[in-house]
Amino acid sequence: MTPAGATPPRIAVKDVCREAGLTALVSLALLIPVVGYRIANRGGDQFLETRWPEVAIAVALIFFGRIFLILIRDGGLVAPVAGGIAIAAIGWLAPIPSDFLRVVAISAGLVIIARAGFVVFAAQQKAESGREFGSGFADHYRKALPWLAAALIVFALVLPFMPFSGRRLIDIAILVLTYVMLGWGLNIVVGLAGLLDLGYVAFYAVGAYSYALLATHFDFSFWICLPLAGLFAGFFGIILGFPVLRLRGDYLAIVTLGFGEMVRVILLNWVSFTKGPDGISGISRPSFFGLEFKRYPPEGTESFHQFFGLEYSSLHRVIFLYYLILMLALATNFFTRRIRTLPTGRAWEALREDEIACRSLGINPRNTKLSAFAIGAMFGGFAGSFFATRQGFISPESFTFLESAIILAIVVLGGMGSQMGVILAAVVLIGVPEYVRDLQEYRMLAFGAGMVLIMSWRPRGLLSQRDPTILLHSSRVKPQ
Amino acid sequence: MTQDQPLLTVEHLTMRFGGLVAIDDLSFEAQSGEITAIIGPNGAGKTTVFNCLTGFYKPTVGRLTMMRDGTPWLLEQLEDYRISREAGVARTFQNIRIFPQMSVLENLIVAQHVSLMKASGNSALALFGIGGYRKAERKAVDLARYWLDRVDLTDRADEDAGSLSYGAQRRLEIARAMCTRPSLLCLDEPAAGLNPRESGELNELLRFVRDEHKIGLLLIEHDMGVVMEISDHIVVLDYGRKIADGLPEQVRNDPAVIRAYLGEDDFAEIGGGS
Numbered sequence: 001m002t003p004a005g006a007t008p009p010r011i012a013v014k015d016v017c018r019e020a021g022l023t024a025l026v027s028l029a030l031l032i033p034v035v036g037y038r039i040a041n042r043g044g045d046q047f048l049e050t051r052w053p054e055v056a057i058a059v060a061l062i063f064f065g066r067i068f069l070i071l072i073r074d075g076g077l078v079a080p081v082a083g084g085i086a087i088a089a090i091g092w093l094a095p096i097p098s099d100f101l102r103v104v105a106i107s108a109g110l111v112i113i114a115r116a117g118f119v120v121f122a123a124q125q126k127a128e129s130g131r132e133f134g135s136g137f138a139d140h141y142r143k144a145l146p147w148l149a150a151a152l153i154v155f156a157l158v159l160p161f162m163p164f165s166g167r168r169l170i171d172i173a174i175l176v177l178t179y180v181m182l183g184w185g186l187n188i189v190v191g192l193a194g195l196l197d198l199g200y201v202a203f204y205a206v207g208a209y210s211y212a213l214l215a216t217h218f219d220f221s222f223w224i225c226l227p228l229a230g231l232f233a234g235f236f237g238i239i240l241g242f243p244v245l246r247l248r249g250d251y252l253a254i255v256t257l258g259f260g261e262m263v264r265v266i267l268l269n270w271v272s273f274t275k276g277p278d279g280i281s282g283i284s285r286p287s288f289f290g291l292e293f294k295r296y297p298p299e300g301t302e303s304f305h306q307f308f309g310l311e312y313s314s315l316h317r318v319i320f321l322y323y324l325i326l327m328l329a330l331a332t333n334f335f336t337r338r339i340r341t342l343p344t345g346r347a348w349e350a351l352r353e354d355e356i357a358c359r360s361l362g363i364n365p366r367n368t369k370l371s372a373f374a375i376g377a378m379f380g381g382f383a384g385s386f387f388a389t390r391q392g393f394i395s396p397e398s399f400t401f402l403e404s405a406i407i408l409a410i411v412v413l414g415g416m417g418s419q420m421g422v423i424l425a426a427v428v429l430i431g432v433p434e435y436v437r438d439l440q441e442y443r444m445l446a447f448g449a450g451m452v453l454i455m456s457w458r459p460r461g462l463l464s465q466r467d468p469t470i471l472l473h474s475s476r477v478k479p480q
Numbered sequence: 481m482t483q484d485q486p487l488l489t490v491e492h493l494t495m496r497f498g499g500l501v502a503i504d505d506l507s508f509e510a511q512s513g514e515i516t517a518i519i520g521p522n523g524a525g526k527t528t529v530f531n532c533l534t535g536f537y538k539p540t541v542g543r544l545t546m547m548r549d550g551t552p553w554l555l556e557q558l559e560d561y562r563i564s565r566e567a568g569v570a571r572t573f574q575n576i577r578i579f580p581q582m583s584v585l586e587n588l589i590v591a592q593h594v595s596l597m598k599a600s601g602n603s604a605l606a607l608f609g610i611g612g613y614r615k616a617e618r619k620a621v622d623l624a625r626y627w628l629d630r631v632d633l634t635d636r637a638d639e640d641a642g643s644l645s646y647g648a649q650r651r652l653e654i655a656r657a658m659c660t661r662p663s664l665l666c667l668d669e670p671a672a673g674l675n676p677r678e679s680g681e682l683n684e685l686l687r688f689v690r691d692e693h694k695i696g697l698l699l700i701e702h703d704m705g706v707v708m709e710i711s712d713h714i715v716v717l718d719y720g721r722k723i724a725d726g727l728p729e730q731v732r733n734d735p736a737v738i739r740a741y742l743g744e745d746d747f748a749e750i751g752g753g754s
Contacts, residue, residue, distance in 0.1 A: 335607075342613070343596040344603035346582075350590045353579035360534060360573075361660055362565035362594045468583035470617075472625065472637035 016070050024063040031055045053097050057105075061087065065108055072116045075123075084112035142467065145420070152423070156326055160319045167315060174322050174390065176431045178383055181329040183410040183422035185379030188336060190408065191417035192345065193372035194352025196253040199240070199260025200407055203233040203377035205267060205399035207384025212280040212394050213273075222286035226385050233381020234374040236263075241373035245366055248355075260404050267396040279395025285317065286324065286389050293317035321390050328386060332379045333419055339375075341469045348372050349417075406430075413454045415461025424462050428454070485547050487512045487696040488533075488664055493542035495528050495720075502528045504720040506542075510664065510713070515690055515697040517707045520717035521740060526700045527574060529717075530666050533698075534571045535560030548663045565594050570662035572653045574669050574700075580642025584633055584652060587641050588624035589617075591659035596620055627655035631685065647678040654685065664696045665689065671703045679703065683710050708732065716740070 032055060040049040064087060068080040091105025156177075160170055182204065189197045210229040214220045220228075244255050267274045274280070285293060288304050295312045297303035304320075305312045339345035347368045350358050355365055388394050410429055414421025433447045454462060486509040495503040503525045510516040518526050531537045533544060535558055544555035546567040553567035563569050579587050589596070599616030600606035606613035628634040631651035636644065641652060650670060657665055667686075671679050687710060690697055701707045707714065707728070714731040716724040718740040724731050731737055 338607060339603065342603040342606050343593050343600055346586060346590050347593055349582055349586075350579050350593075353581055354577045356536070357573070357577040357579065358590075359536075359560045360564055360571050360577075361591050361656070362561050363590075364561050466581060468586055468638055470583075470585060470589060470621070472585045472621065472628070472634070 016067055019070060020063050020066040023066045024059050027062045028055070028059050031058050051097075054101060057096060057101055061105055061108060065112060068112045069115070072112070072119055075119075077116055077120050080116040081113050084109045084116065087112065141463075141465075148420070153330070160322055167318060170315075170318050170322050172431055172434045174318070174325055175434060176426050177322070177325040177329050178387060178390075179407065179410060179426040179430045180423055181325065181332050181383045181386075182380060182407045183414065183426055184329065184332040184336060184419065185376050185383065186407050186411050187417065187419070187422060188339075188348075188379070189372050189376035190411050192336075192340070192352065193348040193369065193376075195244075195369065195372060196249060196256070197373075197376070198253045198257040198401075198404055198408065199263075200256075200376070200380055201399045201401070201404040202240070202260040202263035203236060203380030204384040204387065204403065205263055205396070206236045206377075207233045207381030208388040208394045208399070209267060209274060209280070209384075210381065211385035211388040212283045215284045215388075216280060216282065219284075222284070222385075222389055226382060229385035230378045230381040233384065234378035236381075237373040237375070237377025238370050240377070241370040245369055257401065257404075260401060264396050264399050267399070274396075277395060277397075279393055279397075281393040283388050283392050283394070285392065286320070288320055293320065321386075325386055325390075328382055332382075335375075335379075336419065344368070344371060346469065409451060413451060413461055415458075415464035417466055418461065418463045421461055421463035425454075485552075486510065487547055488698070489543075489545040490529075490533075491543045491545075493529070493532060493544065494540050495525070495532055495537060496540045502720050503532070503539075503717075506717070506720070506722050508715045508722065508725055510696050510698055512663070512696045513690060513694045514712040515686060515699055515710055516713045516715065517699045517701055517711040518715045518717060519701060519704075519707055523719075524717040525720040526717055527668060528720075530571060530668055530698075530700065532556070533563075533666060534569055535563045546664065564660055564662070568661070568663035569666065570657035570660045570664070571666040572650075572657055572668055572670060574672070576646075576649050576653055578641045578649055578652055578656070581640060583638050584628070584641050584644070585621070585624055585637040587652060587656050588627060588659045589620050591656045592620045592623065594660075623659055624655075627658050630688065631655045632681075647674050650674065650682075651685070658689065658693075662695060664698060666698045666700075668700050669702060670699070671701055671706045679706060682706070686710055 035058060036051055036055045038049045038051060039046055064083065068083040071083075072080045086109070088106045088109025091102050091109060096102045096105065156173075159165055159173060182200070185203075186197065186200045189195050189200070207229040210232040211222075211225045214225045214228060215222070240256065240259050244252050247255060268276055270276070287293070291302060291304040291307050293305075293316050294303045295305075297306070303312075304310075304316055310316070336345075340349070347358065347363050348371075350361075350363065351365060351368050351372075358365055358368070387398070391398075406429065410422055410425040413429065414423070414425035428450050429447060432450070433444070458464065488510040490509070491507050493503055493506040494501070506525075506529065508516075518529060520526055528537065532539045532542075533555060535555065539556050542556065546553045546555055546569060548566075548568045553563075555563055555567055555569065558567060579590065582590070596613070596616055597603065599611065600613040601611050605611045624637075625634065628637055631654065633644075633648060633652060633655070636648070641649065644652060650673075654665075654667065654670065670686075671682055674682060683706060686697060686699070689695065699707070699711065711728055714724070714726065714728055715722060716731055716734070716737050718736075723736045723740055724734045726734075
């Protein structure tokens with residue numbers, strides 16, 4: 001990479017064209033079956049529809065994009081920036097047949113501009129300070145972390161009252177926060193204790209069903225069911241923990257996967273207890289310290305809007321649920337950060353690093369592993385009971401292996417053990433695909449692309465550096 | 481039990497893996513305030529002895545008695561994690577086993593897990609800020625600091641243990657074992673891979689541990705320079721059997737030892753043994 005200011009080397013036009021042409025050829029081969037043909041339904045008949053203009057535009061986009069990427073690699077600045085602007089402008093103005101392609105074209109142009117700028121900027125930084133760009137990032141991030149966390153919490157607190165927020169945004173935020181909480185719970189098991197758990201959704205299910213059954217059979221309120229659901233899930237964590245104490249890595253993953261499926265299959269088939277595939281409906285909604293969110297409360301009780309003298313709005317309950325999951329998630333986060341500085345948390349991390357060394361230091365591996373399973377499961381149970389009360393209806397369908405995989409993906413993509421990483425990954429993997437639901441089938445494509453991009457860009461997760469839980473010297477930054 | 485009972489008594493220790501006899505009827509003793517070295521050619525069963533002592537293997541036959549504060553502990557009956565916790569036997573490993581992604585200081589704090597668990601009410605009380613955990617943690621840091629100073633790693637306390645050099649990782653492992661406040665420290669080839677200067681520093685450190693802390697040290701070592709210089713007592717193994725036991729000078733001149741190290745034919749060639 002040449003620093004800015006130096007003359008870029010002569011670019012061999014032939015080589016560039018050959019490389020870009022090859023890329024375009026590969027993409028053409030992929031795009032013809034994926035984009036070019038489409039099964040359309042019209043009047044009950046199915047027939048094959050072709051979309052050649054889209055394929056042509058996509059291939060052209062890839063061809064030119066590749067050329068500009070090569071130019072950036074060789075130290076060019078003006079040409080790629082101009083090209084990026086041109087692509088974005090064409091995307092904006094030209095009569096492109098689909099909105100999705102328009103979005104892709106515009107964002108591709110912007111990415112090229114940003115990338116060219118970044119490369120020049122990084123080279124400049126390196127020339128000035130002699131250090132690789134980004135080497136100071138970890139220290140900056142560490143210093144900014146408390147502020148970032150505070151800002152995020154404030155943002156989360158005021159979100160429902162922001163002018164741009166509405167029912168849809170709050171719903172998405174609730175969903176994202178549920179996954180953030182699940183991610184933080186699983187993070188205890190996978191990120192801290194290093195026990196690869198592919199059946200985490202089982203605890204989520206146990207929590208949800210405990211809540212639903214207790215609430216429908218015994219009429220317990222949400223605030224009694226919540227801790228009970230957590231306890232039941234934690235108990236299941238111990239039940240899972242015992243048989244897998246001696247297992248590690250792949251073997252552990254397989255057994256936990258089986259456990260997750262077992263729980264789902266039992267829920268599906270034990271019809272007399274769980275109502276099987278029909279699920280449980282009519283689960284009571286949470287109340288605000290005894291005040292219900294109903295337009296017409298039962299005789300003799302007052303509802304939330306009457307007590308506070310507000311106009312009835314169905315939004316009240318949604319906002320309340322939002323704050324509820326926010327509090328639950330923050331409690332999980334607070335707990336995790338605190339336990340990391342306590343002997344149990346440190347023993348978890350030591351166990352992840354080397355179990356044999358742990359034994360030689362007098363750490364009881366059985367109790368340490370079981371506590372990690374139980375506590376991780378407990379938070380899964382809390383999240384499950386929130387899920388049940390939010391939906392008002394649960395069935396085994398909500399607790400498939402895919403859910404476990406998504407939660408694990410959030411933890412791994414965020415960076416094992418990183419709290420902030422889980423938030424980022426949950427927003428990217430859950431929030432964004434949900435927000436762009438209008439793109440229909442491209443939604444899952446975006447989900448997959450997000451995973452591939454994160455893993456190729458940052459193989460150890462988005463935010464992977466780990467902070468020590470205790471420092472001997474006040475500052476970790478040493479003079480170089 | 482009397483006071484002059486040795487720190488560690490190994491009696492008739494035998495370890496069989498299927499048909500292979502790794503250790504055959506081995507008996508020896510180790511004293512407090514002494515460095516006892518176990519030497520022998522490759523495959524003589526030295527590390528197996530360690531693994532039996534620290535509970536990673538259950539011996540086929542034999543009794544291992546550890547005296548701590550006047551109480552005898554039968555190591556062959558204890559679970560591995562209780563051997564460090566109750567009998568006070570700490571060890572290092574031939575292939576270093578530190579916690580690479582934790583900081584140097586954290587490695588030493590984890591080693592004090594047992595006492596910190598007690599102080600924090602199994603972490604549950606300290607979670608709600610009850611009890612004297614903060615004070616106990618400060619004391620743990622003080623002990624860690626003490627050993628960091630001894631092994632010359634104080635400046636690097638907050639770095640990841642995995643980023644240390646090989647020699648520094650070896651020193652960290654010894655410091656970590658000492659943070660468990662052991663009565664017997666078992667070192668599995670501590671000088672392997674060290675340069676002569678580091679090896680000299682290691683000798684100093686081991687002598688310091690012996691003289692200042694009055695604990696027993698059990699040492700497996702190939703480096704004869706280290707062994708002869710610092711050992712008070714040497715046990716020589718060959719094919720799982722003890723072939724010599726005594727002071728360094730005695731062992732050095734023992735024909736059986738020379739034969740084991742040089743081989744039968746070579747020994748005859750140089751005219752020894754007759």
